[in-house]
Amino acid sequence: MLLRTIAFYIFAVPAVVCAALAVTRRNIVHSAAYLTATLVLTAGIFLQLAASFLFAAQILLSASATMALFFFVILPSRGGLRSRAMPSKWRTFLPLTLALFFAVLGFFAAWAGRGTLPMPAADGPSQGNTEAIGGAIFEHYLLPFEMTAVLLLVAIVAAVIMAKRRVE
């Protein structure tokens, strides 16, 4: 039990630190690298939650594909990503207040619900995890699954059109 707690903090604390660094760094390449670290550490969290399929999907899709995409956009457009607008004071003050509000709200919500449902102590190898997800998709959530396929197709077509079109 103590081992699991230690393992949780090994992944959770660096994840939060890397997320904060990803949001605050001025250098966009550093920012993307920190975000990749956060996503990989999140995959570790998924593994602790016995969600082995999510672990694989997170590594494959978020941590590698999305980050490769970010780097492909960052590297050709370096120097062009500069704001020409003047920063305003409320523009930084308001979001931080809002974020603090959400953090406090979530803290109290989780604190009020603590101990209501304990984490199952089943520790065996999570075989059948992918099988269970596949069953859930193709028995209960077939329509959302197909809509996701259409959504991805639309996103691909949109990206190709926006990247290729010449604007005069």
Added chain:
Amino acid sequence: MISPTHYFFLSFALFAIGIAGALARRNAITVLMSIVLILDAASINLAASSRMWGSADGQTFAMFIIAGAAAEAVAGLGIIVALVRRDQAGSTSDLDRTI
């Protein structure tokens, strides 16, 4: 003793960081990254709930969120590429003038 509350706290921390970044930063790529962080926090929450209830439904929706995040990144980065090509600006403050 690790409990679902631990995972919920982690999720809320990532969510708050993502909200702050998405609203406070003006670099459009950083805003997209913050949105990815928010979606990541949501999938942690769903995975923890899925484990708590002993059901695969939460993980299924977390998978949908990962697919949605990929689609969002593709479309958003397409917009940024078009924006940078058009007038060499990648800030959300310039969007009101360029569109």
